[in-house]
Amino acid sequence: MTVIQYLLKFGAALGFIDDVERTLVDDAVRVTGWGDTMGMEFEVSNIERAFVEAALDPTKWNEAMDVVAVATGCSGAILFDTNSHLPGLPHSESMACSLEAYVRDGWIERDVRFKIKSKLIQRGVATDLDVFTPETIAKHPYYQEFLAPQGLQWFAGVKVASGDSLWCLSLQRSSSLGPFTPSELDDLRRLSGRLGTACAITRTLGFGRIDAALEAFDVSRTAAIIFDGRGHVLRLNRGAEKIIHEEGRDGEFPCRPITIRERRVHSFDGSASTAFERSLAKVLLRKDVTFADPICLPRHGRVPILAYVTSLATIAFNPLAPGQAVAILIDPEERRSPTQTILRECFSLTAAESKLAQKLSRGISLEDVAKECRISYETARNHLKTIFSKTDTHRQAELVAVLSQFCGAPFEVG
Numbered sequence: 001m002t003v004i005q006y007l008l009k010f011g012a013a014l015g016f017i018d019d020v021e022r023t024l025v026d027d028a029v030r031v032t033g034w035g036d037t038m039g040m041e042f043e044v045s046n047i048e049r050a051f052v053e054a055a056l057d058p059t060k061w062n063e064a065m066d067v068v069a070v071a072t073g074c075s076g077a078i079l080f081d082t083n084s085h086l087p088g089l090p091h092s093e094s095m096a097c098s099l100e101a102y103v104r105d106g107w108i109e110r111d112v113r114f115k116i117k118s119k120l121i122q123r124g125v126a127t128d129l130d131v132f133t134p135e136t137i138a139k140h141p142y143y144q145e146f147l148a149p150q151g152l153q154w155f156a157g158v159k160v161a162s163g164d165s166l167w168c169l170s171l172q173r174s175s176s177l178g179p180f181t182p183s184e185l186d187d188l189r190r191l192s193g194r195l196g197t198a199c200a201i202t203r204t205l206g207f208g209r210i211d212a213a214l215e216a217f218d219v220s221r222t223a224a225i226i227f228d229g230r231g232h233v234l235r236l237n238r239g240a241e242k243i244i245h246e247e248g249r250d251g252e253f254p255c256r257p258i259t260i261r262e263r264r265v266h267s268f269d270g271s272a273s274t275a276f277e278r279s280l281a282k283v284l285l286r287k288d289v290t291f292a293d294p295i296c297l298p299r300h301g302r303v304p305i306l307a308y309v310t311s312l313a314t315i316a317f318n319p320l321a322p323g324q325a326v327a328i329l330i331d332p333e334e335r336r337s338p339t340q341t342i343l344r345e346c347f348s349l350t351a352a353e354s355k356l357a358q359k360l361s362r363g364i365s366l367e368d369v370a371k372e373c374r375i376s377y378e379t380a381r382n383h384l385k386t387i388f389s390k391t392d393t394h395r396q397a398e399l400v401a402v403l404s405q406f407c408g409a410p411f412e413v414g
């Protein structure tokens with residue numbers, strides 16, 4: 001079980017999450033008008049229902065793409081963000097192999113179809129022929145080296161928008177199916193307006209979950225910052241605000257150790273800022289990375305703040321959700337940690353294991369913990385392996401993030 005799963009359980013137990021979702025589910029059924037067909041050639045009501053269901057249950061996005069592919073008679077369907085190139089895109093089962101090659105071979109960073117964005121905004125739907133001639137398509141590497149071996153050629157993008165979020169529902173067709181007809185594009189243009197409702201529900205639900213998560217972090221006395229898919233700061237809780245507003249001094253001049261400028265986190269130390277950005281990019285852009293190694297954000301004359309960055313998308317990927325990553329900030333000087341009793345009861349740790357886990361939760365290195373506990377480093381490593389197994393974690397950064405959720409009262413200072 002990961003830190004976010006613990007957090008969601010914590011938030012649900014405190015009543016922060018259930019009420020929000022229950023209200024949104026009721027509103028979704030009332031607002032969307034499920035079953036209200038439009039007389040289109042495509043099965044629009046099925047698409048709309050699948051989108052709203054996935055908006056309320058993020059685990060259903062791939063199923064929704066399967067519905068889209070069948071309802072539109074396409075070879076496959078993918079949903080992607082026009083503002084960022086995130087992996088783990090919702091896709092129909094028929095697109096799994098193509099999407100794997102898309103990410104593995106770097107086409108995700110060379111996708112020329114992102115050029116349709118302006119047309120997508122203006123019209124609600126766009127195709128390859130809005131930006132390329134047939135002659136260009138016949139020669140372009142994206143079409144001939146990537147799409148052709150996958151048995152794909154034609155495409156229509158449908159705008160899915162709400163607020164500042166702009167997603168594209170990508171409908172893929174093989175060469176044998178041919179390009180989309182003007183009549184089909186008119187149908188898809190009308191569909192675009194209907195899907196905005198699902199997008200709005202997802203954003204509302206997403207921000208509700210963010211607020212619930214931050215409130216749960218507050219209760220556990222943990223500083224946290226939520227980021228969107230582009231690494232921009234979305235929300236921060238009271239603990240993080242306290243650290244951000246902390247005054248320091250660089251010689252005679254006042255200097256805040258951490259600031260937020262243009263929605264990005266900065267340290268007065270340029271190398272620390274760069275390290276933090278790389279850590280954030282790693283968890284956002286790589287499917288195989290859940291937690292990044294802790295980043296030290298220095299303070300003048302004081303112990304550095306430790307920042308643990310983790311992806312939110314790996315729990316239940318929601319492509320329209322505003323929050324995609326969280327940074328947990330730990331101030332070692334406060335030296336707060338969960339009690340050994342709580343750790344033993346929650347994870348069935350032994351006395352020695354709970355003692356070691358408690359010290360690790362403060363951000364102390366394993367080597368220093370071994371010295372404090374007067375045990376060999378090898379013994380400490382063996383204890384840590386057992387703790388990983390019992391807490392269902394795999395790295396020290398992930399363990400510290402999980403244990404941070406148990407730092408609420410009562411806690412021990414030592």
